[in-house]
Amino acid sequence: MGDYNQSVILDSIRRAEEGLSRVELAASAGLAAQTVSNICRRLLDTGLIIEAGKEASGPGKPRTMLRLNPKGMYAVGIHIDPALTSYALLDAVGTVLLSLDEPTDLAGDPFEVVAAMGAKVRHIIDESGVDEQRIAGVGVATPGPVDAASGTVVNPPHMPGWARVPLRDILHEITGLPVIVDKDVTAAAVAEVWAGSTSSVRDFVFVYIGTGIGAGLVLNDEVVRGSSGNVGEIGHIIADPDGPECDCGRRGCIKVTCMPETLVAQARAAGVLPEASPDEASLPQDMADLAQAAAEGNPAALDILTQSAHRLAGAASVLTNLLDVERVVFGGPFWPPLAPTHLATIPALIEHYSVTTSVHSVNVVGTMVSSGEEAFGAACLVMENTFSPNAARLLLDSKG
Known part of the structure; x- marks a missing residue:
């Protein structure tokens, strides 16, 4: 429940271009003022949000506005298409800091090709100079079908030889970062939600x-x-x-x-x-x-x-x-x-x-996503996992 409430607060702040005060957050999220205050204090301490000045709204003390901290979190995206593989590094507000693309290697061994993608991610991170501790993970958008539970791509029609390639495991081993794998169409929908947040x-x-x-x-x-x-x-x-x-x-x-x-x-x-x-x-x-x-x-x-x-x-x-x-x-x-x-x-x-x-x-x-920025959607998979409230998080497993 605590994780879910935190996601509600983060998502509300993300969607407000001018930021929100604690009072506004309590009203929009339907949470007690003390709960909102505790969550915001925790988010401020971890650097995910910042106080962005005060704003007067009628009588009483001006309210402190809260916004996402662009440097509070980063995500890397890899978009795999049979024709082109693209990469992007995003900050917490969705700004693309670095991007590049290259022809997809369909002739090489798929396991080695994916390992090379991991090495490319490491190169992007090193070149960017961002604090690696702030990188929340790597999102991978791939043609389907996928085995979401294992992070595996399963025989995509236009990628011969890519039979049950464990994208998540290979990339995690090479990058040392959490990896989320999803279908390219799903990542595109996530990106649209993110880009059109208002x-x-x-x-x-x-x-x-x-x-x-x-x-x-x-x-x-x-x-x-x-x-x-x-x-x-x-x-x-x-x-x-x-x-x-x-x-x-x-x-x-x-x-x-x-x-x-x-x-x-x-x-x-x-x-x-x-x-x-x-x-x-x-x-x-x-x-x-x-x-x-x-x-x-x-x-x-x-x-x-x-x-x-x-x-x-x-x-x-x-x-x-x-x-x-x-x-x-x-x-x-x-x-x-x-x-x-x-x-x-x-x-x-x-x-x-x-x-x-x-x-x-x-x-x-x-x-709304610019042409050539399909890797933006892949990185948004990480952002969605961090910022977007999901009712499934409230469910207990059968042992709970």
């Missing part, structure tokens, strides 16, 4: 467009992970009943109609892009070239991206109708080249497909 929207679906496509889910302001940590596997939602055959035996699944490699293949077949052998490492540039061709008015390129937008809108509407959410957020490494055509097409389609149009609209937006 938003009034408490329920949304995050459609993640990386080398693969998945969905993150936030309900009642809490990230949903599912029974095994694998929520959001939407690759076999049918986006085009007349589309190509999928390996599941059906036709037109997202997996074979909407993914970046599919769009690039269509662009090559239409002469928009030059013929070349498939290479996931070239996907970012290929997608950028396809988007540029569409922006310049190439009709074939426009048709490919518009068709993709229609298919994704249909798939997203399945989620919005099932879950009755207020917003759909699109993001991920390959979202930027798709954004112009998709944001021009998808909102009206979602509104048309929605069964709740007469009750509420469904807002369609692009992610």
